[in-house]
Amino acid sequence: MAAPDLDLSSDTPHIHPPLVPEQYRTAADVETTTIPVFENEESRDLITANFTHFREDPFSFLKQISLHYSGTGWRAYDHIIGQPIFYKGFSEQMKMRILRSALLRAKISELAERRATVEDDAGTFGSDKKRVIRRQKRREEIEKQLDQVADGIVDGMICKFESKRFIRGAYYLCMQLLARTYDQGIHVSSQEIQNLRRIAAMAAKKKQSLIFLPCHRSHIDYVSLQVICYRLGIALPVVVAGDNLNFPVVGKFLQNAGGMFIRRSFGGDELYTSTVQSYVDAILKGGYNFECFIEGGRSRTGKLLQPKFGILGYLLDSLLSGRVEDAWIIPVSTQYDKVIETEGYVNELLGIPKQKENLWDFLSSSKVLSLKMGRVDVRFHDPWSLRGFMDEFVSKQAVVEPEQPATELRLKMLKSLGYKVLGDINKVSVVMPTSLIGTVLLTLRGRGVGKSELARRIEWLSDRIRVKGGRAAAFGGVETGVVVERGLAVLGDLVGRVDGLAEETYYAVDRFQLSFYRNMVIHLFVSETIVAAAMYTRIKQGGGISNQRVPYKDLFSQVSFLSQLFRGEFVFPTEGIVNNLHKTLRGLEADRIIKIGYKDADKNELEYVELTEEERQCGRENYDFYCFLIWPFIESAWLAGVAIIGLTPPKGNEEVWVGIKEAQDMAQLAGKTLYHQGDLSYFEAVNKESLKNAFQRFEEEGILITKKSKAGKNPPVLRLSPEWVPQRDPATGAMLHKGQLWNYVESIAISRREGKNRRDSASVGSRVLTLVEKLGAELFADAVERTRVEEEEIEVEVKKGRSRRGSSSRAKL
Incomplete structure (x- = not known):
């Protein structure tokens, strides 16, 4: 059974009718608000019940504003669960904690000493008796300069929980936005909320933080979570945000509502890195709640992205170092009937240049404020102890590899943490x-x-x-x-x-x-889709059951290949490929989709799999469902592989490197062309995120070599590994349809959906290769020209440098 959703917008929170009407009781552990708790679990609305437009009911509208302004009842936000926030001096206190942290002081001292040593080695301080004094004075000057830099970094970074009146107004504005946009409200599970408040109260007593780790699909993600925490009387978390959102008016608003602004890339800046770590330490030491998005940026494709380990690493290091005792991890899933930004996402995925982030335009858009986009569902996984996770991981690793280096152990722990959070998000989605x-x-x-x-x-x-x-x-x-x-x-x-x-x-x-x-949806059926695509290599041949029967050996081989191919695209179960495959096959057999043949009567060894007669009679609709889920991704991987073949260097260009972005753009252009010519079944296969993932996978496989170029901003470049370069006919120069790379792409192609004009593989090979060779040749020509220009620019800079040095020498003379 499931508990109904809560509507938290009114003075007395209530629920919508559950599936079966039941009596409810009052939760004993809810201190400041009476929240109905049901014996079943499914909930309904969180914000819209008492929402009124001015035109519909001016009196009620003005009354709600008055209640929020005066802080009546729960709106006062006085008796929160967690550490005190929203008081004058909060920001200054936090700033002092960061600047005085032992970690940051040690880094500033180290950087100052290193700079003083460099200047000393250069003879800046002379060689007389006062050298040491001058050196020490210079070191102190450098420390003061670094202190000022750190002060500026902290001031632009930290959230500023200063005014309760501000947060009451911010809450009301956000409720207005959400109620107009998502007219069916924000839904939460009363059972999960009850559990969340219980853990929050326990953590508050121990002065431990709640670390919310949500998935990220929309700007609404962090708005909805802050609204929920406010309405439930839980201390608002500090939310990690990119500094691209820190622009006039909106930046200040977000900072006062809990935004913590950080750079997208730290670029090896040791002072900045230590400042961020010191801030994370200060938050966790103080028991303040924290929120960061496990995927980093917003998902443009709808599915979970691979975890980003930047901020997650800082959280882990706070505990590994012993500076923080423990914190509670809370994976959060936010799902939408409709995501506001999808139209913009499509443009980005199709290669249309991304517009600069402007949250103000997003929030103030009349389009956003007038849409009725259904509802939002926010689900919380059971919180778990980060310290408990770490101890358990170390114990398991001690059995597997007792003498493991600390850095390697940390890296494995960090990856395990990231994928565990993703798995937990999927479970509650x-x-x-x-x-x-x-x-x-x-x-x-x-x-x-x-x-x-x-x-x-x-x-x-x-x-x-x-x-x-x-x-x-x-x-x-x-x-x-x-x-x-x-x-x-x-x-x-x-x-x-x-x-x-x-x-x-x-x-x-x-x-x-x-x-x-x-x-x-696809995350729930990844294993089934892989099996279905592997079976398709035989099923597409048609004919009777025996003709479509797939030997287990062949099935396992293709499943292994596809699983490796998509390991950066999907989050797979962790039981291991053999156990996972057998579990998936048994599930499909229980659903009467496939039949498993065994070599022995005890069913210990699998011999083959085939579609059941029942599935064939219903037109393969259930089996096809799994194929249709995975085919667009197979198409995208195949397209990337074909584009890689197009990167075979023309004669004389064997040492030329091409830009990764240019290569991916070429793949996308080829895909759009092939789609309209009928050689690609799915237009979504040309999306740049899937192509980017495929290129990354080819690099991991050793098919591609990448490096930084000589250009000023160091854009990455790539070329084919020598052992993967396709051979050409010595007489004609035409590319031969064989070799290691050709076979690799064919292994992808055999699981593709067949099309009416793609049954003649030789014809397809000819058409497709002619196109990608043409595009590849243009890419190499552009790369050669760009290299020539870069070399000329470098030569000009060298001559200018010589000229300046010569002028400097003459001036001294």
Whole structure:
């Protein structure tokens, strides 16, 4: 059973009707607010129940403003769970803690000593008896200068929890924004909230921090989490934000609401690095709550990105060093019926230059304020002790590798921490109705689907999600058909409807944008999709059951290859490939999709897998579902591989390096061309994030070599590893359709979805290779020209340097 969602916008929080009406009790551990707690778990609305427009009810509207301004009841934010915040002098206290930290003082002293040593070695202080005194004086001057630099860094970085009146107003403004944009509210689980408040109270007594680690898909992520914490009376977390958001007005607003601004890249700046670490230490030592996004930036594709280990490393080091005793990790999933920024994401993924971040334009946009985009679901995983995780990890590693170097152990621990958080986020994520609709529309063979069939497949998908341990948004007793109508209304013009038919029929209008919502589902079925794609190498041949039977040896080989190929794209189960494969096969067999053949009666050794007769009779609809989920990613990997073949250097250009960005742009241009010519099935396969991941995977495989170029900003460049360079016909110079790289790309291609004009592989090879060779030749020509210009610029700078040195010598004479 599940507990209903809470509406926290009114003076007396209440809930929407659960699936089955029940009596509720008052939670004993909720000190400042009476919050109903149900025996079941699914919740409803958090913000919209008492929301009123001025035009609809001016009196109620003005009353709400007055209550927030005066701080009536819970709005006062006086008795929070956590350490005291929002008082005059908070920022100055935190600033002093950072600047006086032993870590930062030691780094400033070290940097000053290093600089003084350099100047001493250069003879700056002379060689007489007063050299030591002059050196010491200079060292002190450098320390004062570094102190000033650190002071400026801290002042621009730290959040400024100073005014309760400000935060009351900020909360009210955010509620207005959210209620207008997400008209069905923010939904949380009352059971998870009860547990969160319990852990928060326990941590507060021990002066320990709650570390919120959410996924990141929208600017709304941090707004919604701050709103939830405020309404529940939990101390607001300090939120890590990129300094690109620190611009006039908005930057100050965010800083006073909990924003901690840091650079996107530290660039080897040791003072800045130590300042950030000292700030993280001060937050955790003081028991203040903290929030950072585990993926770094926002996901443009809808699925979870790989974890970023920057800030996560600082958190880990605070405990590893012993400066902090413990903290509580809280993975958070935020899911949307519709994400505001998806249209902009599509433009970015298609290579249209990204516009500079401007949160003010985003928040003040009339488009944002007038949309009705459904609801937001925020789910909290059970909090767990970071110290407990570390101790358990060290114990396990001591058994596996007792003499492990500390740096290697830390790196493994950091990676394990990152992927554990991602796994926990996936476990609590709720699949929204719009994601169900988008997934079904993009995993059907036909042009469109009738309303009744759409509802049937949504019910099937919801069941599969729950069987996999996932969560599908509860319909609250509403018929699936009604849920479909609501979801279609939210998706708007992304889905089209054909009128004048015997049945309402819907089709995907913007498949690229809809893929964002489909990708919110794929994490639950990654293993099944890999197996389905591996089986497709035989199933696509057609014929009878025996003709489509896949030997286990071949299946395992292709599953292993695809799993390695996509290890940077998806988060896989951690049980190991053999155990995971067998578990997946048993699940598919239980679903009556496949049949497993064994070599012995005891079923100890697998011999083959094949589709069941039942699955064949239903038109392979369940098996095809898994294929359609993974095919766009296979297409993207294949496209990247084909583009890499195009990087085979023309004769005489064997030592030429090409820019990584230019190579990826070339792959994207090739993909757009191949899609419109019919050689690529999915337009979303040309998105630059998937291509970037594929290039990264090829580098890890040793197919590509990358390095920094000689250009001023050091953009990375690449070329094919010598052993992977395809051979050419000595007589004609034409590329031969064989070799290590060709075979690698073919291993991807055999799991691709077949198209009507792609059955003749020789024809495809000819068409595709002709295109990428042409684009590759242009890329090499541009690289050669750019290298020539760079060398000329370097020569000019060298001559200028000689001239300046000569002028300096003449001046001394």
